[in-house]
Amino acid sequence: MDDYLLSVLANIGMFSFLALSAYLLLLTGEISFGQQAFFAIGAYASGVATALWGLPFVLALVIGAVAGGAAAGIVGLLTLRTRGLYFAMATLAFAELVRLGLQQWIYVRAIGGEPVGPNGVDGFRGIRYVFEHSIAQREFLAIIAGLLALVLAAFAIAERGRLGSLLRLVGADPLLAETQGVNVKAVKVAAAAGAGAIAAVGGCLFAHLNTYIEPRNFDIMLGVHSLAYGLIGGLGTAFGPILGVLIDVGLLESVRVFQGYRMIVFGGLVALLLVFMPRGILDEVRVRWLAAPWRRRRGSMARHARA
Amino acid sequence: MRQLRRDASTSRGAKAPRFGRHDGSVWGKLARTSVGAGAMIQFLQSLVDGLMIGSAYALLALGFTLIFGVLRRLNLAYGSSILVGAFAGAAVFAQWKLGGWAVAAATLAAAVVAGIYVERLCFWAMRKGAAIASMVSSFAVWMQLEELLALLFPERTLSFPALVERSVFVLGPFQFRTEYVAMFALAALLMAGLEWTMRATRFGLAVRAVTEHPEAARAMGVPVARIAFWAFVVASAIGGAAAYLMAAAEEQVTLHSGMQLTFTGLVAMMIGGIGSLRGAVLGGLMLGVVETLAQAHLGGSGREFAAFGLLFLLLVLRPGGLLAQDFAARDAAALRRV
């Protein structure tokens, strides 16, 4: 596998975390344009942990995830009363505030003779953990894939069990959920925190693979993209957002032919696709239809077992 | 940086303590923490400047609000579609060296054409789908248009003819830049025109009916889809005018403005309260003032910080915006259907 393909796969992996983060919030009925804020928080927090504090990668990952999750939980609490479109705008505003804040944050120390650390607009250089520990690109890709697989597995288990339906119920009809005894507020805040943590993990990976991050990486474009991935790929399953990422990053980024016209093509494709499939490619109906043969088999197996 | 003209008379100094007595007010704090009357004058100057640029923001917010009121959907491609207009105007200026009216006409026409493209593809074609699908589609077209502009204009920045000759006139201790005064005057004229259209024409009546209750309007035989189309056209024209005024004041257009235009309009609309045209004007003016004050006291990035900070604070404390009307509940319901 050549390096270019590896880097494309790595990008697909990392942006999938963002896409899943936005997707989780969409399940609970909230549109967020701001998940890139937690991606950024995870990136910066974990970068500081390894490059400035010399902590091991796994610990940095945890720190990043906790930082992202906590920040997201706080935002979730603050915006409990804010609904629908206003919530979307609030997340956007928050993400921009984070980005602007990072533009001002300077925390540089001399490590091994060189200045290392977040340096406001100039970004954060020297997140060299990967080099210092001789982790090859291929190995890092395996780490990305492994973590992504874990997150997807968690989603799959949740969607099969009660948790998935619970989240969707809160999203579709919170009033009904309340009458069923569900603490809608708690679910929303928990989902927000979880989504923030997921995005932060992606951010941590992003920071360590690129070794250099700057506030400009985490702008509104990134946020709206992450939302778009779920809406294009479909909201019926966690694989929907992944599909969305694959289509954008995988298909179009790598096909060099589209170099100057990528956005025109992609933009047009998305617009057209949404006309015919307003709920994305893998929407709930299609997913149920695709999964039907499996369910029938499980059903008949259960019947055999009972007999 | 502005040169302050210190008034020699002591009567100005005597005024400062009076403001200081309003303890809780912004004026009071400002008067006490800053030095003397000079700072008060600077504050008022910023206020005036903010109101002037705010008038252009108000136009942007009006365009957004018109579209949202009639369609209940956000048009994320708004900024870039009117930027297409501004670039068309700049191109006309560059190619044929034509001035004022031709450039303005080109700007408005191109903005309207781009707006129609967005309306047909992202809104009319998806009228049966969920609101968010339109939003994402408009985002996709936003990127389309930006890339198109980048391809057509690789220089990324073009010069734009000024509306009036750049100069400054002084009134008392305050300075007025003519290009901004012209902006304010024209924007005010447009806003008055829009208000008249809404109150006195059949079209305006239909727009308001559809905005208040699309079902009832449909029952009266109002052609909702056609009204939405024309509202979009009007909104694009207003936006084109805003883009023209801002480009003329800066005497240039840059590609990056696309995002700025969209979010300025969006933030201003949300501050004032979605769905209310009066709120849009208020929000635009307020945003202009807040941004200008923040820039004066906190520097460049302080401007953006203040804008988004204000928005976030407002959305947390008053989830519906300052003048939000009954729309809040209806909008939330409409956008829930993801």
Added chain:
Amino acid sequence: MLEIADIVTAYGKIEALKGVSLKVEPGKITCLLGPNGAGKTTLMMTVAGILKPRRGSVRFEGRELASAAPRRIVESGIALVPENRLVFPNMTVAENLAAGAFTRSDSAGIAEDIARVYARFPRLQERSSQAAGTLSGGEQQMLAVARALMVRPKLLLMDEPSVGLAPLVVEEIFRIIRDLNRDGTTIFLVEQNAHMALQVAHYFYLLELGKVTFSGAPGQIAEDEVIQRAYLGSKK
């Protein structure tokens, strides 16, 4: 005047109307009764053109209107007074009336009709520059009726005009209904308040779970039995 034959209207997979047939005779007040969820409002909206039926026909004065746009239906002479009034809250009473006359272009005729409507509803004239949202429930109902009258309808569709109104106000509304009918307007009325409805109706239908289960003139059947079925559905 209005002939509805085998109308089937569905929301997605759920059929709200499962083949409804009824007739509205010109010059009379025809009433549609039935328990909640029977499909009464769905039928009204289908006739008004806001909902499109899957199957069936709606013939008005011989013309087929089943899938026509609301505008054409209004122009044919049918006007709807929607459930819950649906006045435009931030527009004045006068503006609401103007909105009602949207499909018309004869300003002289419109002015005449506004005067006529104000004569019939003097309270509305008093409040003509007030925002419609500030009116009382009864006044809003009058405004909704007045707004519908602005198209000089031959057939007036009224969807639950008594809902949410105090008993005295309800009586007034039904008085207005009787007056309108006496002045020549055919009325097709949907009502929950079976008692009041049976006092004005010349003929009524009972709609239960998307189908017409009974029809007749008041007096042909004991009122309490009708009321029972209207509120609670048939005894199974």
